[in-house]
Amino acid sequence: MIGPRPVLPAWLLIRLSVAVLPADTRDRYREEFRTELLELPWLGQLGQASSVLTGSIALRGALTAHGVPVTERAAPSRKCRFGRHTYVMRQNDDPEMPGRMYAICDRCGEIREPAEDLEFDIEKFNRKSTYFGT
Amino acid sequence: MAGRDLVMTGATEAVLGALVARPAGDHHGAGLHSDTGLPTGRIYPVLARLETLQWLDSGWDEPTSSEQGWPRRRWYRLSEQGLAMARGALASARSTSSVRVGRLRPAGEAS
Numbered sequence: 001m002i003g004p005r006p007v008l009p010a011w012l013l014i015r016l017s018v019a020v021l022p023a024d025t026r027d028r029y030r031e032e033f034r035t036e037l038l039e040l041p042w043l044g045q046l047g048q049a050s051s052v053l054t055g056s057i058a059l060r061g062a063l064t065a066h067g068v069p070v071t072e073r074a075a076p077s078r079k080c081r082f083g084r085h086t087y088v089m090r091q092n093d094d095p096e097m098p099g100r101m102y103a104i105c106d107r108c109g110e111i112r113e114p115a116e117d118l119e120f121d122i123e124k125f126n127r128k129s130t131y132f133g134t
Numbered sequence: 135m136a137g138r139d140l141v142m143t144g145a146t147e148a149v150l151g152a153l154v155a156r157p158a159g160d161h162h163g164a165g166l167h168s169d170t171g172l173p174t175g176r177i178y179p180v181l182a183r184l185e186t187l188q189w190l191d192s193g194w195d196e197p198t199s200s201e202q203g204w205p206r207r208r209w210y211r212l213s214e215q216g217l218a219m220a221r222g223a224l225a226s227a228r229s230t231s232s233v234r235v236g237r238l239r240p241a242g243e244a245s
């Protein structure tokens with residue numbers, strides 16, 4: 001390694017953080033994290049290196065996910081875990097289905113689309129999905 | 135792929151907000167940390183996801199003569215398509231109050 005190095009504990013944390021990343025990305029992130037640390041005082045380096053270590057598993061997930069690795073789902077509420085969603089209607093902005101309505105839970109984002117041959121009734125959805133109404 | 139609807143987290147929204155606020159400029163991890171107040175460990179996964187979606191371009195800063203031997207800094211910048219997608223995603227997220235819902239698509243895919 002050429003050039004300055006962060007304080008040893010911070011540097012070790014960065015090495016550990018990078019070790020969990022996919023092999024082909026390690027050099028990039030090692031250099032990137034090292035540069036960021038060098039701009040900080042030693043106490044700041046420790047804080048930042050700890051934060052990077054904490055986020056390293058999420059970073060690995062983002063780097064290894066296929067398809068559309070966008071954002072994590074919000075933790076569902078207790079009601080939602082028991083299937084008692086509170087649906088609201090949304091219009092689909094997908095170009096393949098422009099204007100098509102679907103129901104999405106206002107708490108957890110669970111989506112239900114109406115069957116092709118059935119008229120969709122949001123009131124019925126909500127009556128079935130909540131204990132005491134909303 | 136296009137059928138997945140996912141919740142835009144606060145971290146994603148904050149990072150997108152900072153990127154959109156200065157779309158033409160180069161952003162760095164430390165700068166985004168200052169802009170958003172988020173811990174660095176939450177910023178890099180968001181940047182990696184946005185980069186996977188091709189909303190972001192990234193590259194290495196060229197070191198100046200006084201920086202020879204120092205590690206390089208990595209810059210991030212919204213791509214042209216990424217800027218439009220980010221603005222749409224932010225508008226969508228801000229239009230809902232309790233749960234922020236957004237479907238983020240790879241750049242180049244029609245919205």
